[in-house]
Every structure is written in C-alpha cells, then in structure tokens.
Amino acid sequence: MSGLTGQIGLIPHPGSWIAKAICWFTKSDVFHVVIALDDKTCIGAQPNGVTITPMSAWPTAIWSRFPLTEAQAKGCADWARAREHRPYNFVADAIIGIECRTGVRFPRWITRHFSSDATYECAELADAALTLGAGIQVFTDGRDFGLVYPGSFQQLFKDRGWWPPQ
Secondary structure, eight states: OOSSTTOEEEEESOOSHHHHHHHHHHTOSEEEEEEESSSSEEEEEETTEEEEEEGGGOTTOEEOOOOOOHHHHHHHHHHHHTTTTOOBOHHHHHHHHHHHHHOOOOOHHHHHHTOSSSOBOHHHHHHHIIIIIHOOOOOOSOOOGGGOOHHHHHHHHHHTTOOSOO
16 A cells, blocks of 8 residues: 555646636645555546546645545545546536535435436545445535535645645
C-alpha cells in the first residue's frame, strides 16, 4: 500500500473555461477532486466519465492527510476503482451551481434522486469513496453525496489545516 492510496487530491488553478466556470459557480479555488489509487495513479469523475489518470496529469494537486489505516486506504481506492467508466453527473453540477450562486435549496427528494451510484461528479465520487469504501464520513451536515463539490473539500481542508498549501 502506498502513502497516498485513498487520499483525496484537490486541483486548484483552473486553466480551461470549464474549470474557471466551476470555480466561479461554487465560489471556490478548486475545480476538481481526485482519489489516489496508489502513488502513480488516481481516479476522478470527469465529463467523459469516471477515469483513471496518472498522477502527473494533476501536478498542482493538494493532497489530504487523512489518518487512514491500510484497510481504509485500500477500501477507498478499491471502491472508487470499481466505479471506473460510470457516466458523469451533469445534473448534480447544475443543481450545485444554482444552489451555490442563488442560495435556493432544491427539495431533498430531487437531490437524492440525482445522487446515486449510476453517475458521479468528482467530489461526489471522493465523498462516497471515503464514506462507503473507507468508512469515514467527512461531511456531517446531512448533505447527500451529490451535493458535495470541490469547494466542499477545500473548506474541509481549511478546517483541518491542509489549506492553503504549505
């Protein structure tokens, strides 16, 4: 088991217009979240679906420092890996963007409907992998997995002293 396995990486410094839009809509400095499968590869939900990429694709990643046991790290990575090729959750992005920018909250039955194991957005995948794969619930405010976005993890990192990067 590698040192990064199961850890969450936040990707700041957007370059594309889509990444900039994500940051603007969510009022965040982070546009993407990935999960380390080992020290060389990670997985994340992207518009083309849940995809494994080399770590080198995300050189600016800021990594979590969860005190994972070997079983938790493996569970998180294995759970995420099992979702490879699942489609992207574009509806969750729209809901999150509207909620972040307007403060209007969608009824829970709507958000729950679009928070399923069928599709993922990046932060949703990371939150579900930690909760369901490693048994660690990091967001305790009652939100559904589908309402977690990169800025949610940025705030969590701030609360834990992992942000801003040292």
